[in-house]
Amino acid sequence: xxxxxxDRVVERGLLMIAMSSVAxxxxxxxxxxxxxxxxIFDIGLGNFFSTDWRxxxxxxxxxxxxVGSLVVTAGALIIGVPxxxxxxxVLAEMAPPRARTVLKPVIEILAGIPSVxxxxxxxxxxxxxxxxxxxxxxxxxxxxxxxxxxxxxxxxIGISIDALQAVPxxxxxxxxxxxxxxxxxxxxxxxxxxRSGLVAAVILGMGRAVGETMAVIMVAGNSVQMPDxxxxxxxxLTANIAIEMGYAAGDHQRALFxxxxxxxxxxxxxxxxxxxxxxxxxxxxxxxxAPTLTAADLATAREHAxxxxxx
Amino acid sequence: MTTAPTAARPRRLITPRQAQxxxxxxxxxxxxxxxxxxxxxxxxxxxxxxxxxxxxFLSEPPRSSGRSGGVLPMIVGTVGVVLLGVLVATPLGVxxxxxxxxxxxxxxxxxxxxxxxxxxxxxxxxxxxLFGFVFFVIELGFGWSILAGGLTLAFMILPTIIRTSEExxxxxxxxxxxxxxxxxxxxxETVRKVVLPSAxxxxxxxxxxxxxxxxxxxxxxxxxxxxxxSQVIPTSLFDGTRTLSVHFYTLATEGISADKAYATATVLxxxxxxxxxxxxxxxxxxxxxxx
Numbered sequence: 001x002x003x004x005x006x007d008r009v010v011e012r013g014l015l016m017i018a019m020s021s022v023a024x025x026x027x028x029x030x031x032x033x034x035x036x037x038x039x040i041f042d043i044g045l046g047n048f049f050s051t052d053w054r055x056x057x058x059x060x061x062x063x064x065x066x067v068g069s070l071v072v073t074a075g076a077l078i079i080g081v082p083x084x085x086x087x088x089x090v091l092a093e094m095a096p097p098r099a100r101t102v103l104k105p106v107i108e109i110l111a112g113i114p115s116v117x118x119x120x121x122x123x124x125x126x127x128x129x130x131x132x133x134x135x136x137x138x139x140x141x142x143x144x145x146x147x148x149x150x151x152x153x154x155x156x157i158g159i160s161i162d163a164l165q166a167v168p169x170x171x172x173x174x175x176x177x178x179x180x181x182x183x184x185x186x187x188x189x190x191x192x193x194x195r196s197g198l199v200a201a202v203i204l205g206m207g208r209a210v211g212e213t214m215a216v217i218m219v220a221g222n223s224v225q226m227p228d229x230x231x232x233x234x235x236x237l238t239a240n241i242a243i244e245m246g247y248a249a250g251d252h253q254r255a256l257f258x259x260x261x262x263x264x265x266x267x268x269x270x271x272x273x274x275x276x277x278x279x280x281x282x283x284x285x286x287x288x289x290a291p292t293l294t295a296a297d298l299a300t301a302r303e304h305a306x307x308x309x310x311x
Numbered sequence: 312m313t314t315a316p317t318a319a320r321p322r323r324l325i326t327p328r329q330a331q332x333x334x335x336x337x338x339x340x341x342x343x344x345x346x347x348x349x350x351x352x353x354x355x356x357x358x359x360x361x362x363x364x365x366x367x368f369l370s371e372p373p374r375s376s377g378r379s380g381g382v383l384p385m386i387v388g389t390v391g392v393v394l395l396g397v398l399v400a401t402p403l404g405v406x407x408x409x410x411x412x413x414x415x416x417x418x419x420x421x422x423x424x425x426x427x428x429x430x431x432x433x434x435x436x437x438x439x440x441l442f443g444f445v446f447f448v449i450e451l452g453f454g455w456s457i458l459a460g461g462l463t464l465a466f467m468i469l470p471t472i473i474r475t476s477e478e479x480x481x482x483x484x485x486x487x488x489x490x491x492x493x494x495x496x497x498x499x500e501t502v503r504k505v506v507l508p509s510a511x512x513x514x515x516x517x518x519x520x521x522x523x524x525x526x527x528x529x530x531x532x533x534x535x536x537x538x539x540x541s542q543v544i545p546t547s548l549f550d551g552t553r554t555l556s557v558h559f560y561t562l563a564t565e566g567i568s569a570d571k572a573y574a575t576a577t578v579l580x581x582x583x584x585x586x587x588x589x590x591x592x593x594x595x596x597x598x599x600x601x602x
Contacts, residue, residue, distance in 0.1 A: 017406030086341030211435025
C-alpha cells in the first residue's frame with residue numbers, strides 16, 4: 001500500500017505537465033484575442049474587412065492582406081501539391097529501402113532550412129530571374145508562391161507518406177494479384193484509400209503557407225494593393241504584422257494583433273479540418289477501395305494471366 | 312499525363328505497362344527536382360559563404376552595423392535562447408509523453424491533450440512572436456531578453472518534443488516493463504529506471520530537432536529577444552540579443568554586406584546540416600535496436 005501513494009502523486013503531477021500544451025494554447029489564444037479582438041468591435045466589422053489600410057489615419061481594413069495571403073497560398077499549393085504528392089508516392093510506394101534512407105533525411109533538411117534562408121535565396125536567385133524574364137522589380141505574388149511552394153513540400157510530403165503507409169498492405173496485394181501493374185494499383189487502389197489523409201496533407205500545407213512570415217516578406221513586395229497579375233506586389237497577413245510591429249503603437253498595434261486574430265482563426269479552422277480528414281481515413285480504413293477497379297482492369301488482368309503477365 | 316484503360320475505350324492509347332513507365336518517370340523526376348532544389352540551395356550558400364567564414368568571423372563582435380567584424384554576440388545570444396527553450400520544453404514534453412503512453416488509456420483527456428499539442432504545432436511563428444511580445448516582454452516585464460525569447464521558443468518546440476518522445480517511449484518493448492514490474496518495481500521506478508533510459512536516444516532526437524527549429528526561427532524571436540545590434544556579449548537572462556537568424560535577416564534585407572550575409576547564412580545552414588544528420592543518425596540506431 002505504501003508503494004501506491006507515490007504512483008498516484010506521480011500520475012497527478014504528470015497529468016498537470018501533460019495539460020501544459022493545452023494551457024499554453026489557451027493563454028496564447030487569450031492574449032492574442034484580448035489584444036486584438038476589441039479593436040475589431042471598436043471600429044466595426046465593416047471597417048475592419050474593408051480595403052482601406054491607412055493605420056496613421058485610423059483606417060484598419062485588412063481585406064487586401066487577406067487577398068494577398070490567399071493569392072500567395074493558392075500559388076504555393078499549385079506548385080507544392082503536385083510536387084509533394086509525387087515525392088510522397090515515390091518515397092512510400094516506389095523507392096527501394098536503401099534509396100529511402102537517403103531521400104527521407106533530404107526532405108527533413110528541407111524542413112530544417114531557416115525561412116530567412118529561403119527568403120534570401122528568393123532575393124538573390126528568383127527575383128533577378130523574374131526581373132529579367134518578365135520585367136518589374138521581381139518582388140511579387142509569383143515569387144512568394146514559388147518560395148512558399150518549396151517551403152510547404154516537407155509538410156505535404158511527410159503527412160502524405162503517413163497517409164499512404166496507413167493503407168493496408170492487403171489492398172496492394174489484392175490488386176497486384178489480380179494482375180494490375182504497380183501504377184494501376186497506386187492510382188486506383190492506394191490513392192483512393194488514402195484520400196482523406198492526402199486531403200489533410202494539403203490542408204496542413206496550406207496552413208504552413210498562410211502562416212509563413214519571413215520568407216514572404218523578403219520576396220512578395222509587401223505593397224498594400226489588389227493584385228491584377230501574378231507579377232504584382234502583394235502583402236500577406238503575416239507580413240502586415242511583422243513589418244509594422246516594429247514601430248506600431250496604440251490602436252495601430254492593436255490592429256496588428258487583430259490581424260493576428262484573423263490569421264489565428266484561419267489556422268485553427270485549417271487545423272480542425274485537417275484533423276477531421278485524418279480521423280475519416282482512420283475510420284474508413286475498413287472500407288475497401290476495390291470498386292475503383294473497373295471491368296476493363298479485370299479484363300487487363302485476364303489478358304496478363306493469359307500472356308504471362310506484366311513483368 | 313497517363314491514360315489508363317476504361318470500359319468505354321476499346322483500343323488503348325498506351326498499354327498499362329507503358330503507363331506505368333510514364334508515371335515512374337514523372338514521379339521520379341519530381342523527386343529529383345525536390346532534391347535538386349535542396350542541393351542547389353546548400354551549394355549556392357556554401358560556395359559564396361564558406362570563404363568568408365573564418366575564426367575571426369566567429370569570435371569577434373560585429374563592427375559598423377555588421378559591415379565588418381564577426382557574429383560572436385549573435386552566436387552567444389542564439390545559444391542562450393535555444394538552451395533556455397530546450398531546458399524548459401524538454402521536461403514538459405517528456406512528461407506529457409510519459410503521461411500519454413504509460414499512465415493512461417485513450418480517454419477524452421488524452422484526446423484534449425493530443426488536440427492541444429497538434430494545434431500548438433500548427434500555430435504560425437509570427438503568432439508566437441506576438442504572444443511572446445505581449446505576455447513575456449510587456450505583461451511579465453521581461454523586456455526584450457533572452458528570457459522572453461527562450462520561453463517563447465520553448466512553447467513553440469513543445470509539440471515536436473512531445474511527438475518524438477511519445478514515439479520513442481512507445482518503441483520500448485512491453486516485455487521490459489513487465490519484467491521490471493514483476494521484480495517488484497513500482498510504475499514510476501519502471502518508467503524512471505527502465506523505460507526512460509531505453510527511450511533516451513529517441514527523446515534526444517526530438518530535443519535536437521527542437522534545437523534546429525529554434526536556431527532557424529526568426530519571426531518568434533525578433534519581437535521577444537529583440538533585434539538591436541549590440542557589440543556586447545549578452546551575459547544575463549535579461550539581456551536583449553539579436554539571434555543569428557535575425558542578424559542574417561537584417562544583413563540580407565538592408566543590403567549591409569553581401570559577404571557577411573553569405574557567411575552568416577553558411578553558419579546557419581551548416582548548423583542545420585549537422586543537427587539534422589545527428590538527429591537522424593541517433594534515431595536510426597535507436598529504431599534499429601527495437602526492430
